[in-house]
Amino acid sequence: MAGDGVGCAVGMEYTYDFHLHSCLSPCASDDMTPQNIANMAALAGYDIIAVADHNTTLHARAVMEAADRAGIIAVPAMELTTQEEVHVLCLLPDLDAAEAFGAYVWDRLPDIPNRRDIFGAQMQVDSRDVPVREIGRLLISATNIGIYEVYDLIRSYGGTAMPCHVDRGSFSVISNLGFYDADMGFPAIELTEACDGEAFCRAHPSLQGLKHYVNSDAHSLEAIPDAKRRIVLSAPTAGAVIRAIEGKCL
Amino acid sequence: MTVKEFATTLGLKNWTPDLDLDVPITGGYAGDMLSWVMGKAVAGSAWMTIMSNQNVVAVALMTDVACVVLTEGVEPDAALVTQANGRGVPLFTSDLSTYELSAWLGTALAAQ
Numbered sequence: 341m342a343g344d345g346v347g348c349a350v351g352m353e354y355t356y357d358f359h360l361h362s363c364l365s366p367c368a369s370d371d372m373t374p375q376n377i378a379n380m381a382a383l384a385g386y387d388i389i390a391v392a393d394h395n396t397t398l399h400a401r402a403v404m405e406a407a408d409r410a411g412i413i414a415v416p417a418m419e420l421t422t423q424e425e426v427h428v429l430c431l432l433p434d435l436d437a438a439e440a441f442g443a444y445v446w447d448r449l450p451d452i453p454n455r456r457d458i459f460g461a462q463m464q465v466d467s468r469d470v471p472v473r474e475i476g477r478l479l480i481s482a483t484n485i486g487i488y489e490v491y492d493l494i495r496s497y498g499g500t501a502m503p504c505h506v507d508r509g510s511f512s513v514i515s516n517l518g519f520y521d522a523d524m525g526f527p528a529i530e531l532t533e534a535c536d537g538e539a540f541c542r543a544h545p546s547l548q549g550l551k552h553y554v555n556s557d558a559h560s561l562e563a564i565p566d567a568k569r570r571i572v573l574s575a576p577t578a579g580a581v582i583r584a585i586e587g588k589c590l
Numbered sequence: 591m592t593v594k595e596f597a598t599t600l601g602l603k604n605w606t607p608d609l610d611l612d613v614p615i616t617g618g619y620a621g622d623m624l625s626w627v628m629g630k631a632v633a634g635s636a637w638m639t640i641m642s643n644q645n646v647v648a649v650a651l652m653t654d655v656a657c658v659v660l661t662e663g664v665e666p667d668a669a670l671v672t673q674a675n676g677r678g679v680p681l682f683t684s685d686l687s688t689y690e691l692s693a694w695l696g697t698a699l700a701a702q
Contacts, residue, residue, distance in 0.1 A: 450629055459648060478628075
């Protein structure tokens with residue numbers, strides 16, 4: 341319940357989950373619609389959520405509208421797959437930035453068609469769950485954006501980013517590269533619920549000094565846990581979330 | 591050469607014993623970056639990789655490879671074994687390196 345340094349505003353605690361998947365991600369349940377997610381998150385006690393679909397922000401608007409109706413805040417987001425197949429959570433300050441970033445990433449995603457019989461459907465819906473279209477291009481491929489490029493890139497859109505589930509055995513910076521390099525520039529890392537963050541960072545000293553955030557990475561409604569994690573913010577806004585993760589004044 | 595002949599000759603450990611292994615191998619692919627494999631592996635290949643999670647099955651189905659061999663002594667995740675059996679992807683493991691397996695396969699296919 342305190343500011344983060346001299347001259348910084350005093351903040352309040354807000355419950356968060358910055359890593360949920362919607363039905364746009366082929367691996368997520370079909371009932372992970374923006375409206376269902378927003379309503380479930382509100383019921384579970386969240387103040388702020390982020391839906392981070394694989395390599396797309398096409399649901400950002402629908403999620404923000406549905407969250408608004410449910411009385412919670414949605415930060416526009418994406419789970420980016422780097423060239424090295426490392427997943428990185430990208431948070432954007434507003435819808436315009438999210439859509440521009442989404443278009444940038446789309447142009448760097450290979451044009452491999454989705455096989456819904458193998459990966460599942462990639463349904464785009466509106467904020468009231470009305471289907472808009474099915475996305476034909478496979479969204480879970482790797483982009484040609486290298487991990488050393490991501491942080492400067494996301495800052496150019498006013499956002500921030502952190503490597504996802506770094507303690508997991510696949511699609512994490514540690515599992516895929518074997519190390520974290522401070523030159524990658526991220527201010528924080530994401531850990532899974534099961535991870536002992538202190539022990540993990542002792543085992544991987546290059547991670548020391550980075551902030552930790554724990555998100556659910558829920559792909560189904562029942563996997564959204566009751567709200568527990570909190571972040572101190574000057575206001576419940578996407579901009580304040582990004583500033584807090586960046587370690588700037590709230 | 592069939593998957594069965596490849597596996598028998600090199601002493602590969604078979605994790606999908608109920609599957610039909612009389613399937614021809616017409617080429618090979620060596621690689622671990624799933625996105626690359628997805629875009630590059632050719633149907634009918636034997637795919638050599640150290641990746642051991644269940645996404646391997648999805649990529650194998652998508653590319654229609656003849657079989658998957660986890661190399662260098664890598665053990666498959668339980669979920670990978672379940673998926674491979676359930677979705678009909680022949681899955682093997684070997685202590686040989688990706689290079690050794692690929693080199694042997696290349697020579698054998700060239701001699702056919």
